[in-house]
Amino acid sequence: MDFSLNEEQTAWQRKARKFAEEEIKPISLARDQIADPAETIDWELVKKGSKLGFRTAVVSKEQGGHGIDYVTQALVMAELAKADSAASKTFSQCWKWSHLISAACTDEQKERFLKPFLADDTFVLGSGQTEANSGSDTRRPPPGDIKAGVRLRAELDGDHWVLNGEKQFIAHGNIAKLFFLYVRTDFSVPFADGTTILLVPEDTPGFSRGKVYNKSGWRFYQNGEMIFEDARVPVANQIGETNGALRKGDGDTSGDMFGDLELAANALGICDAACEQALEFSRSHVSGGQPLWEQQLVQLKIGRMNMLTEALRSYVLRVAWEHDQLIHSTNAGLAMNLSTDTVQEVTELNLEIHDYAGGAMDRGADKLARDSFIWSHLAGDSVQRLKIAGRIGK
Ligand SMILES: Cc1cc2nc3c(=O)[nH]c(=O)nc-3n(C[C@H](O)[C@H](O)[C@H](O)COP(=O)(O)OP(=O)(O)OC[C@H]3O[C@@H](n4cnc5c(N)ncnc54)[C@H](O)[C@@H]3O)c2cc1C
Structure with a gap:
């Protein structure tokens, strides 16, 4: 197998190494030691990294991103993580969910959500699955068990879903501008058949942010609680078919x-x-x-x-x-x-x-x-x- 890198891969690796050495490493320990878990992120660093393409790296060139391949992604992540694993994750968390926008959203949704994501250096993404009584069972649901999986309830009211419940330990829960949210749309069937994914912008009426968790590791990368009280999300923000969350994309x-x-x-x-x-x-x-x-x-x-x-x-x-x-x-x-x-x-x-x-x-x-x-x-x-x-x- 040939492990040699092409010019583009080497250029991204060099750019990431320079940014890591000059910008991330000097602030890493100080950020890690900030006592308030809601204050650990350095927005100036996020903005600088975003301008270099690290936030939007995986969105395809046709869609306005950089379209780096997987080998380049691995090289960049490792370089950034060498200076601070949590800061690296802050960027790559955006890769994870912008992948999903590209793969599973309609053109109309891409227009509404991908464009602002690309344009705003502080636009970070999140995804909410975990709840107080639902964690591992959303990742490996026991077959046939209707009690397993997320409990955050979504009910149809005209052209809106009305959401009630909470999510916990959500990466970027306190700072993301857009979330992929897993909601239960049918409680009479197992999780895999009764769950839908909605795109939830931060200004959704009825959505509020709760506490930020005080983690011992990955402090730069924040995890927060999300609260939904009769929150109204347009059906137009649904990804794929109703109850089709696990068939996403x-x-x-x-x-x-x-x-x-x-x-x-x-x-x-x-x-x-x-x-x-x-x-x-x-x-x-x-x-x-x-x-x-x-x-x-x-x-x-x-x-x-x-x-x-x-x-x-x-x-x-x-x-x-x-x-x-x-x-x-x-x-x-x-x-x-x-x-x-x-x-x-x-x-x-x-x-x-x-x-x-x-x-x-x-x-x-x-x-x-x-x-x-x-x-x-x-x-x-x-x-x-x-x-x-x-x-x-x-
Ligand atoms: C840094 C970080 C970031 C995170 N970001 C997000 C995020 O962005 N969005 C999100 O939704 N969640 C996020 N999470 C939450 C994470 O997905 C959950 O913690 C995880 O799914 C486990 O759920 P739980 O904590 O409720 O543990 P539990 O499900 O209660 O499990 C506790 C322990 O029991 C074990 N266990 C449970 N069931 C079984 C079984 N059937 N067989 C064998 N062992 C079992 C588990 O492996 C684990 O060791 C994040 C967590 C961390 C640490």
């Missing part, structure tokens, strides 16, 4: 493909940062009269960190390449599982090498580890692993 899988690759590439960036930190620290820190690096055990740990990181890089690029060739395989999900194990082991080894300094918040070793915990809640939890393992047997 008429079989288009770009959103799923993207989601798996996204987290794996982001983890790769953290691993790169951890390898670099471990090497720098072990060369500069003296223990027992000699640089830590002289200890064979430390060399072994750094060797393992690099081995795992390079193995992940190969898998991530292979998956990105497969996506670009329209090859659908279980590799995407498996790479995401591997990224969870890898990012957590590599950041743990980095903490060990730093020892007491690993807990010092001005070094950043603890931040890499805190960010890596997120994968346990997202990409590498048991449900996600089950979902992917189940695909192998099909």
Whole structure:
């Protein structure tokens, strides 16, 4: 397999590396340490990154974006994440849902929602599925169980859906200008047959934002609560057919493909940062009269960190390449599982090498580890692993 990059891919990688080094890295630790979880995002950074194309990178050129391929996406995400995994995710979260606008929305919806998204550097996107009593069961619904899945109720009233209920832990819940919202439109059938996706703009009457969650990792990237009290959403904002949420995009899988690759590439960036930190620290820190690096055990740990990181890089690029060739395989999900194990082991080894300094918040070793915990809640939890393992047997 040929891993060489073309000119466009290299140019995006260089641009991302420069932005990460010059703009993200200098503010990363300070943003991470802001106590108020609603104040951690740096809008100036978002605007600068947006002007360079990082927010709108995956929208096709014909539709006014940059149309970068999957290999480029993986390269850019890893570069940005090396400087700050959560800031990288703020941009790529927009990729995830602008994919879906392109794949599943009508031309009229694209006109109303894609154009403002492209024009506004602070326009970020979100998607609401999780609720107080519905999380994993929306990702892997128990077949036939009508109690599983989202409970946020939507009822038809003329040409509007009327929404009542709450969503929790929604990325960009407190700042997004547009949401893809999963609502229950039929409670008499299982979730997969009774759920609809609506496009919900931030100024929807009856919609308000609740608290912002105080996470230990990914602090730049905010999660909030969404509250709907007789909120009115035009039927014209519905994606696909009523009760057709899980058939979104008429079989288009770009959103799923993207989601798996996204987290794996982001983890790769953290691993790169951890390898670099471990090497720098072990060369500069003296223990027992000699640089830590002289200890064979430390060399072994750094060797393992690099081995795992390079193995992940190969898998991530292979998956990105497969996506670009329209090859659908279980590799995407498996790479995401591997990224969870890898990012957590590599950041743990980095903490060990730093020892007491690993807990010092001005070094950043603890931040890499805190960010890596997120994968346990997202990409590498048991449900996600089950979902992917189940695909192998099909
Ligand atoms: C950083 C971050 C960003 C997020 N962003 C969003 C977002 O933008 N939009 C959104 O809708 N949600 C978002 N979420 C929420 C996330 O999707 C949910 O946390 C996730 O689906 C799990 O739901 P839960 O927390 O209710 O856990 P639960 O479903 O209650 O699960 C708790 C634990 O039990 C395990 N478990 C549950 N059921 C089973 C089963 N049948 N078999 C085996 N194990 C099981 C799970 O794997 C997990 O380990 C985000 C979460 C995080 C951490």
